[in-house]
Amino acid sequence: MNKEPQATRPKLRDYEPIIGISAIEELKILADKLSGKKVQNINSTYIGGGVAEILARMVPFLNELGVDTKWSVIKGDNEFFNITKKFHNALHGKKEEFTESEFEYFLEVNRRNSEELYFSGDVIFVHDPQPIALIQKRNEVGEKWIWRCHIDVSNPDEKVWNFIKDYVEKYDAAVFSAPNFAKMLKIGMFLIYPSIDPLSNKNKQLSEEQINAVLDKYGIDKKKPIILQVSRFDYLKDPVGVIKAFEMVRKTMPCQLILAGGTATDDPESDKVLTEVKEVAGKNPDIHILLLPPDRDIEINALQRAATVIVQKSIKEGFGLTVTEALWKGKPIVASAVGGILLQVKHKITGMLCHSIEGAAYAIRTLLTNPEHAQWLGKNGYDHVKQNFLITRHLKDYLLVFLSQYYKDELIYL
Numbered sequence: 001m002n003k004e005p006q007a008t009r010p011k012l013r014d015y016e017p018i019i020g021i022s023a024i025e026e027l028k029i030l031a032d033k034l035s036g037k038k039v040q041n042i043n044s045t046y047i048g049g050g051v052a053e054i055l056a057r058m059v060p061f062l063n064e065l066g067v068d069t070k071w072s073v074i075k076g077d078n079e080f081f082n083i084t085k086k087f088h089n090a091l092h093g094k095k096e097e098f099t100e101s102e103f104e105y106f107l108e109v110n111r112r113n114s115e116e117l118y119f120s121g122d123v124i125f126v127h128d129p130q131p132i133a134l135i136q137k138r139n140e141v142g143e144k145w146i147w148r149c150h151i152d153v154s155n156p157d158e159k160v161w162n163f164i165k166d167y168v169e170k171y172d173a174a175v176f177s178a179p180n181f182a183k184m185l186k187i188g189m190f191l192i193y194p195s196i197d198p199l200s201n202k203n204k205q206l207s208e209e210q211i212n213a214v215l216d217k218y219g220i221d222k223k224k225p226i227i228l229q230v231s232r233f234d235y236l237k238d239p240v241g242v243i244k245a246f247e248m249v250r251k252t253m254p255c256q257l258i259l260a261g262g263t264a265t266d267d268p269e270s271d272k273v274l275t276e277v278k279e280v281a282g283k284n285p286d287i288h289i290l291l292l293p294p295d296r297d298i299e300i301n302a303l304q305r306a307a308t309v310i311v312q313k314s315i316k317e318g319f320g321l322t323v324t325e326a327l328w329k330g331k332p333i334v335a336s337a338v339g340g341i342l343l344q345v346k347h348k349i350t351g352m353l354c355h356s357i358e359g360a361a362y363a364i365r366t367l368l369t370n371p372e373h374a375q376w377l378g379k380n381g382y383d384h385v386k387q388n389f390l391i392t393r394h395l396k397d398y399l400l401v402f403l404s405q406y407y408k409d410e411l412i413y414l
Helices: 012-019 021-032 051-064 079-093 098-117 132-139 157-166 208-217 239-250 270-281 297-306 320-326 357-369 371-388 391-404
Strands: 038-043 067-071 125-127 144-148 175-176 188-191 227-229 254-261 289-290 307-312 333-336 353-356
Touching: 012 021, 012 391, 021 391, 038 051, 051 067, 051 391, 079 098, 079 157, 098 132, 125 132, 132 144, 132 157, 132 289, 175 391, 188 289, 188 391, 208 297, 227 239, 227 297, 227 320, 239 254, 239 270, 239 357, 254 297, 270 289, 297 320, 307 320, 307 357, 320 333, 320 371, 333 357, 353 357, 357 371
Parallel strands: 038 067, 038 125, 125 144, 144 175, 175 188, 227 254, 227 307, 254 289, 307 333, 333 353
Antiparallel strands: none
């Protein structure tokens, strides 16, 4: 897992200067009501992507609050993860072709995992479609089963959604990241925004020396404006479209582009996308393509803090934690008007939204030529994240969802 040493990991008391002592006390009160309950999170990877990143922070905090929390990961081979990647794309609305044998193999891998996994929770908290069929174990283990959907299923391929839905409705509740992501279900539904940890290596304050050291390491020109996109190499993040937008901007003003990110163990397309990105970039000295391993959070932080404009030109997006990170650092952002990005970027208030490559280029050029306006957007974005998208708020929401399964017939007054 990508995690900090236990000795350096922030404690909840370290967040008091950011959110206030009363918010910390509120978390302790909620956690006390779960005394004696165990929570088990299950997903498909320890490394890569926003789900793993959130769990790596969330699990230690829940344990610090006295809620016995564990994190387990299912096993799968390349065939399984190729199928679940197609699920991911289809649930986002992309047309994919499936055979009955693929659905059967998906269920077979889930069945094997259900036999091999050690289930130890009163609340079994399953994340995303990959392990969804583990619910067939519910009569044998756990008191409450909750499914957490981190992706945009507002316009899915109906065949895939209907297949998934049969399992979703066997859970006690489902959690979505945005109102428009939710589908009509026969079970309880909750809205919980994802979050960032402001004191993690990826988001904490850095010195100028630390930032400059990273720029020097990768040969980045400190004097030339930096356009940055941080994302895993995925077609849905449209890195090729970012390069095309950058080339339009570079025709009229000097600038450089950084595409920084990694791959995920449950995403077999990543290497193919990275190869295509490198081919499109060619030998342009102003395009820096950085494949960063999962332990380079401080480097990502430094790149974001050094950037002049940060871009997130996703075609589809569940939420977009890289957007949250950019806003937290007070950076002007240009982002596609899709998915959870719309909860974060309010056009011309906390950033600029775009609908095309040409629109992205126009917005980038606007921000580069109007630094005072760019700074104002960045300040608004920081305030928006502080109010809505920090991990302490996320912790509170999860505690309330867990509690709701035990206190359905009464209100909890704090």
